[in-house]
Structures are given as C-alpha cells and as structure tokens.
Amino acid sequence: MELLPETYQRLRGQVAVVTGASRGIGRAIALAFAAEGAKVAVNYASSSAAADEAVAEIIAAGGEAVALAADVSKTDQVDALISKVMEKWGRIDILVNNAGITRDTLLLRMKLEDWQAVIDLNLTGVFLCTKAVSKIMLKQRSGRIINIASVAGQMGNPGQANYSAAKAGVIGFTKTVAKELASRAITVNAVAPGFITTDMTKDVKSDDILKYIPLGRYGEVDEVAGMVKFLAADAAAAYVTGQVFNVDGGMVMA
Numbered sequence: 068m069e070l071l072p073e074t075y076q077r078l079r080g081q082v083a084v085v086t087g088a089s090r091g092i093g094r095a096i097a098l099a100f101a102a103e104g105a106k107v108a109v110n111y112a113s114s115s116a117a118a119d120e121a122v123a124e125i126i127a128a129g130g131e132a133v134a135l136a137a138d139v140s141k142t143d144q145v146d147a148l149i150s151k152v153m154e155k156w157g158r159i160d161i162l163v164n165n166a167g168i169t170r171d172t173l174l175l176r177m178k179l180e181d182w183q184a185v186i187d188l189n190l191t192g193v194f195l196c197t198k199a200v201s202k203i204m205l206k207q208r209s210g211r212i213i214n215i216a217s218v219a220g221q222m223g224n225p226g227q228a229n230y231s232a233a234k235a236g237v238i239g240f241t242k243t244v245a246k247e248l249a250s251r252a253i254t255v256n257a258v259a260p261g262f263i264t265t266d267m268t269k270d271v272k273s274d275d276i277l278k279y280i281p282l283g284r285y286g287e288v289d290e291v292a293g294m295v296k297f298l299a300a301d302a303a304a305a306y307v308t309g310q311v312f313n314v315d316g317g318m319v320m321a
C-alpha cells in the first residue's frame with residue numbers, strides 16, 4: 068500500500084478500529100484507512116502472523132497501526148481491546164464491525180453449536196463492539212460505525228440459516244442504533260457484500276453462483292473496502308445514516 072500525500076489524507080488524525088482485520092475484507096479496509104492517514108487498530112482472533120504482516124505493511128508505508136488480539140464475541144475481550152486503543156491513541160473515530168465466520172449446513176443438520184457460534188460472533192460481537200465504542204463516540208459527539216452485513220441477510224441462502232439470521236439482525240441493529248446515536252452526529256451504516264474472493268468463500272465458489280451475479284464475476288476485497296472508506300471518510304457521508312449499501316455485482320436490487 069501507499070500512503071496518500073498528506074494534503075489528500077481524509078482520515079488524518081483519526082483513529083479506526085477494524086475487527087477481523089488480519090485477513091480478507093477487514094485487512095483491505097485497514098489498509099485503505101491507513102492510506103488515508105488513519106491510525107488503525109488491526110484486530111484479529113488467532114492469525115497473529117497475518118495481523119503483524121498487515122501492520123508491518125502500514126508502518127513500512129509511513130502509517131500507524133497496531134495489531135490487537137481479541138475474540139470480539141466475548142465482552143471482557145472487547146472491553147480490553149477498546150481500552151488498549153484508548154490508552155494508545157485516546158480516541159476512536161471509526162468502528163468497522165467486520166469479524167465474521169460461517170458454519171454452513173442445512174437446517175436439519177445444524178447443531179446448536181453451529182447456530183450459537185455464528186450468532187455469538189456475527190451478531191453479538193457487533194453489539195458488544197458498538198456498545199463499547201459508542202460510549203466514547205457519544206462523548207466526542209462524532210463517529211462513524213460501519214457494519215459488514217451480507218446479501219444472505221437480505222435474500223437468505225440455503226445452508227446459512229445461522230449466518231442469514233445474524234446478518235439480517237445486523238441490518239436491524241444498524242437501523243436502530245443509527246436512530247439512537249444520530250443526535251450526537253454519529254452515523255451507523257451497513258455494507259452488504261455479495262460473493263467476495265476471500266478465505267471465507269474459497270470452498271463455495273461455483274459456476275452456479277455466477278448465474279446469480281448480474282456483473283458475472285466475484286467481487287474483490289478492495290471493492291468492499293472502497294464503499295467502507297466512502298462511509299468513513301467522505302464528507303458527503305456525514306449525511307448518510309441507517310442505510311445498507313450492497314457491493315454485490317447486482318445480486319440484490321431492492
């Protein structure tokens with residue numbers, strides 16, 4: 068990555084927390100924010116080498132970042148994560164709730180553990196991080212929160228009852244919290260990717276799926292990061308809240 072020249076950096080002096088930023092979409096978001104001059108907390112669960120590598124890339128380009136381990140489905144670990152960011156940089160301007168997992172199987176074969184693990188991270192994790200960070204943003208009277216949902220939460224997907232339920236929950240949560248925080252100039256939006264090339268989708272790609280994507284190809288992580296960057300950094304996005312933005316090659320057209 069390359070840092071933009073200082074005068075073009077729209078996130079200069081701002082602090083961003085990106086959950087699940089060691090790989091995939093989260094990593095691309097962290098790098099996109101850093102290029103705009105943000106200080107970035109690169110959260111991860113277990114891939115410490117990958118998180119360190121993302122941080123090293125940002126620092127080599129002249130940016131600021133730190134890798135912070137935390138399972139964001141756990142209250143104590145979320146609180147520790149947010150405390151560490153506050154100790155280091157003293158403010159949080161942007162939160163991206165990106166960490167997510169799948170445990171795909173058809174409903175009748177789905178074990179309670181498969182259901183619970185996905186709900187715990189993909190929905191409860193969004194609640195825990197948003198709650199912890201919103202306290203800080205309310206005091207600052209500004210902030211941007213971006214939740215990574217999915218087309219599965221809008222249209223359903225066989226084998227993903229747990230995941231679709233969590234992502235639909237994220238969309239409802241986004242709209243409610245957007246209303247609750249709006250009076251303090253905090254925006255809350257969701258981005259709903261379709262099929263993006265990452266570790267998460269490497270085993271589910273098929274020609275069958277491409278039939279449902281009007282643009283006829285899978286998406287790239289930088290395309291999702293571009294939408295997230297718009298919501299975090301663009302001046303026009305200050306007047307956008309409670310919305311869901313699809314980055315899906317046209318899969319969902321509401």
Ligand code: NAP
Pocket residue numbers: 086087088089090091092093110111112113114115117137138139140164165166167168188215216217218259260261262263264265266267268
């Ligand atoms: P990915 O490549 O599998 O990366 C997942 C990231 O989440 C990793 O950085 C991982 O960290 C982190 N993570 C996993 N469990 C965690 C936990 N308990 N606490 C904190 N971090 C944790 O996934 P991705 O495809 O980039 O997906 C990112 C987000 O986009 C997810 O919310 C996903 O549901 C959503 N999404 C993806 C697609 C797609 O097509 N790829 C489509 C729609 C929505 P470790 O490396 O440490 O495990």
